[in-house]
Amino acid sequence: MESDNKSTDATMEFLLLGFSELFCLRVLLFLIFLIVHLVTLAGNVMIFMAVVMEPSCPPMLFFLCQLSVIELCYTLVIVPKALLSLIVVGGSTVSFIGCAAQMHLFVALGGAECFLLVAMSYDRYVAICQPLHYVAVMSEGLCLRLAVACCLGGFAVALGLTVAVFRLPFCQSHRINHFFCDVPAVLHLACTQSYTPELPLLAVCVLLLLFPFLLILTSYVCIAAALLHVTSSVGRGKVSSTCISHLVITLLHYGCATFIYICPKSSYSPARDKMVSLVSTNITPLLYPLIYSLRNKEIRGVLGKMLRRK
Numbered sequence: 001m002e003s004d005n006k007s008t009d010a011t012m013e014f015l016l017l018g019f020s021e022l023f024c025l026r027v028l029l030f031l032i033f034l035i036v037h038l039v040t041l042a043g044n045v046m047i048f049m050a051v052v053m054e055p056s057c058p059p060m061l062f063f064l065c066q067l068s069v070i071e072l073c074y075t076l077v078i079v080p081k082a083l084l085s086l087i088v089v090g091g092s093t094v095s096f097i098g099c100a101a102q103m104h105l106f107v108a109l110g111g112a113e114c115f116l117l118v119a120m121s122y123d124r125y126v127a128i129c130q131p132l133h134y135v136a137v138m139s140e141g142l143c144l145r146l147a148v149a150c151c152l153g154g155f156a157v158a159l160g161l162t163v164a165v166f167r168l169p170f171c172q173s174h175r176i177n178h179f180f181c182d183v184p185a186v187l188h189l190a191c192t193q194s195y196t197p198e199l200p201l202l203a204v205c206v207l208l209l210l211f212p213f214l215l216i217l218t219s220y221v222c223i224a225a226a227l228l229h230v231t232s233s234v235g236r237g238k239v240s241s242t243c244i245s246h247l248v249i250t251l252l253h254y255g256c257a258t259f260i261y262i263c264p265k266s267s268y269s270p271a272r273d274k275m276v277s278l279v280s281t282n283i284t285p286l287l288y289p290l291i292y293s294l295r296n297k298e299i300r301g302v303l304g305k306m307l308r309r310k
Helices: 020-052 059-087 096-129 131-137 140-166 183-187 198-227 233-261 270-295 297-309
Strands: 013-016 092-095
Touching: 013 096, 020 059, 020 270, 059 092, 059 096, 059 140, 059 270, 092 096, 096 131, 096 140, 096 183, 096 198, 096 233, 140 183, 140 198, 183 198, 183 233, 183 270, 198 233, 233 270
Parallel strands: none
Antiparallel strands: 013 092
16 A cells, blocks of 8 residues: 555555554463453343343343343454454454444444433433333333434444545555554544544534433433432332443443543554453453343343243
8 A cells, every 4th residue: 555645445455453563462362352252242142032032021121132232243343353353463454345334333333322321221210210100101112212213323323424434535554553443543544634534523422422421411310319309228229229230331331432532633542542442342341241130130030030941
């Protein structure tokens, strides 16, 4: 690739450097990533199967099932390419279309998860603040519409961002210092010194991070206000325990995403970005099934029923 030629040719290729600087540790990293990936897949598949096999599925379990499906797809989009970059010496190549497709799917699934966490917080709000109307409000039809809206919203926003990024001219070496086609890593290759290319990313951060997080925060402010009227400590503990799992996952998801994407191009650090992305794409999806399995009474009961059937 000529480093001084501006190009957005769909036939060009990018080189994913991955963890090429850690050449001596690549076998160890491959084994660690592979084990984490397999455990993550097994945990999410187990939750998905347990919820699907349950005859009566409450709204929270329905949303949790969708979350497991999103996490399954999320890891399958990223991790196999990361494992390949550890096997191939000198990095692995990805086509222009392949890189754009990976970015779109990654952002779309992450965005769908952001919206889904809002739906789950709304479910907790109705269950705690309006318990007498819970069954009527959180109907099967509403849950299904919310699930579809989360997916369509994530894919629509991701499509706009992907088109905006890959319409930019790339005049650097096309060597992506990352293990997948992440937005900041690809933007770093754009041959423009202005901040204009970062505007679509900023808009997406508002739509997928800031706005949903404010909605979740509003739900939990109302829940906290409702808890003030609960006089029994046992009652407060029971109510708060239903929210802890969701809160932990929300903080993990939004914390990693905020650290990666709300950062100007001038302060971009490939090494730091790769490490945070490594946590958000490998460790965080592994923690989700563990958090819900240990903290959620409903999912523990469903998993127990499935194991007894086995």
